[in-house]
Amino acid sequence: MDKQLELLQGTLDMLILKAVSLSPLHGYGILLRIQQISKERLEIQQGSLYPALYRLEHQGWITSEWGESENKRQARYYRLTAAGKRRLQSETDRWNEMTAVIAGILQTTPEEL
């Protein structure tokens, strides 16, 4: 397995929004989903997931309700709201633009200047 990448500052919120946009998930499920999609290449501090979840819910981008988990236990499920959907879209656009710009800078060769 490749060395795990540390998460860039401020990207956790975006990843959470993306994860819950696919289907409602509980906290642990979000963690698993991100790791699964990223092929275990992202290192996420497990404890830091929850402040992020509370923050996102506070901002109205996700909402939560208690439900039954796969192993018949009560778990708190998070789901994207309409505002969250818009937010995810704008965050994604911003991210794509940013990476394109930075990639462009990094690929610059002396001849191009």
Add this chain to the structure above:
Amino acid sequence: MTMWARLRSWTAAMLGRTRMERDMDEEMRFHIEAYAAELMQRGVPQQEALRQARLEFGGMETAKEECRDAVGVSFLETLFQDMRHGIRTMQRTPVFTMIAATVLALGIGANTAIFSVVDAVLLRPLDYKDSGRLVTVLMNGDAPVAPANYIDWRDQNRSFEAMGAADYWSPNLTGLDSPEHLVGLKVTQNLFPMLGIDPLIGRLFIPGEDKDGADREVILSYRLWQRRFSGDRNVLGKPIVLDGNAFTIVGVMPQGFQFAPFWATKAELWVPNAFGARIHSRGGNSLRIFARLKDGVSLTQARAEMAAITGRLEQQYPGTNRDVVVTPLKEKVVGEIETPLLVLLGAVGFVLLITCANVAHMLLARAAARQKEVAVRTALGARRGRIIRQFLTESLLLGCLGGVAGLALAALGTKFLVALSPANIPRVQTVGIDIRAALFLFGATFVTSIGFGLAPALQASSVALSDTLKEGGRGNSEGKGHNRLRNLLVVSEFALALMLLIGAGLMIRTFAALEAVDAGFNPHHVISMVVSVAGSKEADPSRRAVFYRQLIERVRSLPGVDAAGGINHLPLAGDLWGWPFVIEGRPSRVPANIPDPLIAW
């Protein structure tokens, strides 16, 4: 939408505090157990799996704290915690707390008391409808006007919606259980409607009631109605005897109604003014003129028009209509007192500044003694903002303590000020601690608390950790910056105090000088009283002189009386009065066509 979600999440969190805690706990435990279960599936023993899951999750308490932060619950939490800590600190140092609170109470209380006076006297609009458009029209801006001039102005102007006149009248009230000398006004019929105040009961004067022979109605003030008629609603239509004539009570004005506002302020009854023969007088100046500007007419326009009218009249009747000034009523009412009151407000403002500097100084000294506490808290992970916040919370507590005591002082202070105030301060009866004064007090307390708390808070929070801890807990090192700040405070305190002292000294000097002014007569051991014969059979011009002569003779013969005399108006009593006079040997400037140069008061 998100604002709403935020508020909902916050209130839900605040109200369901225990539920949020339980949810957080359960959610995180679920996470750890689910992870442990997965590890166990991979063959890790249960104990080891749980341990590893907890380890990888990280600090659960830290995570919870960050969750609370995210929802904003911890703001109040921290506030309560700081307040508890602050109260404990205050209890540990009761003497310090008491002195600081007393100093603050004096500063805040004095400011609130003066503010309530300034507010009631200066800031509030007069208690008439749309009072900003009311003006007075007076000679020299001060002196009364003759009836014939008033009539001309009233009929010729186009600037005013209405122009009314008031004449001082102090009748004797008789016919009830005891006679009483009252202050009242004779007003033109249009005056009260112009003020826009409805009577409490009954009615205002109606057109025609200020004509000769129809002028026998009276409107009472609330106070007179309460005092002499016990607030009986059946007084309407009943007669009372004023100066020997029967007047019918037609109305009672509401409580707090005052007219006129700047002169004859103690007027308690109003009757219609039928000018009688004086309607043609241009010499007997006794009327105060009030007017309401028409909508869309500016003060400047009204002044210009009045100047034109009086200019014409002066040519027509030389010697009259000179120096007529239109003044906004509010300015007329508060004009003379405005500057002294603002100076007073400024002075107590400085007192508050000194208070701030004083308490800041005390807190700085204590902050130095608390360096160790701060150092320990910093070492345990408290951020600088957190320390500053705690110190400011303590300052606010101290400020509130001072504010509450200040409120009591202000309530006493306003009573004291009103009792002490000279009679010529308008509207002073309405002074009191009301919601506006309370808001001022609240604001003053808050600003003061931040004012005196900020420097010590910044100072205390900037403690160099290693130095303080290294000093073996003595915690008494004072850096250069610390000294400089305290020196600055001492210097500014001293400067402010000196300024106030000099100001107060000058004021006392002025007062002493005024007291020492030679009035041209010896006022010592002189007493005065008011005697009126109006309405009695002694009022007859032929008997009046005899009555007063006899009265003075008999007063002279009283034991202990050295000399006695009489006068219509007391000198230096602040009265204004117009009377034409002629200098012997010089041509008369008094208009020749005055039929009745005598003023019938």
